[in-house]
Amino acid sequence: MAQNDLTIALPKGKLLVDSLNLLQKAGLRCEHVGEDSRQLTFDLPEDGARIIICRPTDIPTYVEYGAADIGFVGKDTLLEQNCDVAELLDLKFGFCRFMVAMPEESLPPRLADGSYDLSGLNHKRVATKFPRVAQMFFSEKGMQVTPIKLHGNIELAPRVGLAEMIMDIVSTGTTLRLNRLIEVAPIMEATTRLIANRVSYRMNYERIQGLCTKIRDLLEDLGDPAAGGEKEQ
Numbered sequence: 607m608a609q610n611d612l613t614i615a616l617p618k619g620k621l622l623v624d625s626l627n628l629l630q631k632a633g634l635r636c637e638h639v640g641e642d643s644r645q646l647t648f649d650l651p652e653d654g655a656r657i658i659i660c661r662p663t664d665i666p667t668y669v670e671y672g673a674a675d676i677g678f679v680g681k682d683t684l685l686e687q688n689c690d691v692a693e694l695l696d697l698k699f700g701f702c703r704f705m706v707a708m709p710e711e712s713l714p715p716r717l718a719d720g721s722y723d724l725s726g727l728n729h730k731r732v733a734t735k736f737p738r739v740a741q742m743f744f745s746e747k748g749m750q751v752t753p754i755k756l757h758g759n760i761e762l763a764p765r766v767g768l769a770e771m772i773m774d775i776v777s778t779g780t781t782l783r784l785n786r787l788i789e790v791a792p793i794m795e796a797t798t799r800l801i802a803n804r805v806s807y808r809m810n811y812e813r814i815q816g817l818c819t820k821i822r823d824l825l826e827d828l829g830d831p832a833a834g835g836e837k838e839q
Contacts, residue, residue, distance in 0.1 A: 612655045612813060615669060615677035617662035621798055625678045625689040629657075632820040655708045666691055666801065675806035676814060680797035683776050686736045692807050694818050698825055702775040704734070704739060704793035709764050710786045722790040725753065727771060733763030734773040743773070743793050761785040 612694055614776060616625045629636050639648045639657050648657045660668055665679040666689035672758040680700055684693065706724075708714070714722045728749045734740045739752035744751045754769050761781055776782060782789065800821065802814055 609722055610654070610810075612676070612810065612817075613674045614655060614657050615674035615679075616657055617661050617665060617680075618659050619661065619662060621678065621700050622659070625697075625798070628697065628699075628821060628824065631824050634668070650807060651671045652798070669801050669803050671723050672803050672805060674803070675810060676802045676817075677799060679801055681799050682736065682739070684799060684801070685742075685796075686738050690713055691801040693801050693803050694807075694814075695821060695825075696743050697779060697798040697800055697821070699716055700798035700827075702737070702796050703778045704743075704773070704796060705789045706773050706793065707741075707761075707782055707787040707789050708771045710788050712764075712770070714787055714790060714837075720799040724739065724749070730771065731769040732771050732773050733769035735760065735777075736773060737791070739805065740773045742793055743791075761787055 611786045612630070616622055616639075625630050626639055627637055634650060634653050634655060634658060636648065636650055646659045648654075648659075650656060658674060660677075662680060662807070663683055666679040666687045666736065667675070668674040669677045669679075669691050670689040676694075678697065680702070682702065682704065705740070716723060717723050724747065725742075729751070731752045731754055732740050732744075733754045733756050733758060735758075737755050740751060740753045754763065758764065760772045760786075763772055764787070765785065769809060771790070773793070776789075781790070800818065807814055
């Protein structure tokens with residue numbers, strides 16, 4: 607691999623296919639990437655690039671410390687980890703929603719506008735994979751909560767008395783319904799983002815920005831324009 611080759615970190619799992627499709631449409635010859643699920647690095651000599659396959663939650667770390675020049679990662683992961691990276695594009699796929707949910711038998715009262723009154727949740731416990739996001743959300747409302755960090759099966763926590771509520775990301779809401787949980791507060795929507803190492807972005811500006819322009823044009827052709835430029839976390 608040449609020293610000036612561009613290293614691109616992509617997430618393993620459900621986002622990998624969409625990430626590769628977008629890069630192929632942008633002109634990278636990466637049809638062979640992911641054919642062997644055990645292989646984690648793929649050289650693209652004709653494109654002067656290399657793709658590395660990472661756990662989605664590790665991608666901001668690889669990019670922040672320069673092991674990868676750019677990466678594809680969910681906005682949910684960016685918010686929670688708060689790594690020092692440059693956010694370049696909203697890639698518009700991998701859509702999910704942050705929300706707060708509670709058991710249907712212990713819902714808070716409704717306000718006049720139809721929303722739930724969250725004031726009674728002050729000083730309560732919230733089970734979540736995203737404690738930083740949970741703290742930010744409730745702090746903005748002048749509330750204090752105790753986040754309980756879990757790595758999976760968040761929906762179980764209110765059913766066994768571990769927490770009064772959960773904060774998680776959802777796509778269809780099916781798991782919530784199966785566990786008799788109701789959304790009581792939407793927080794934000796999240797999609798996949800293109801991020802860059804700040805030093806790499808300056809040193810390889812033309813190349814990275816050229817790829818951004820191609821991807822942005824592709825998204826606009828699909829009828830869903832992406833915002834360009836560097837955004838601060």
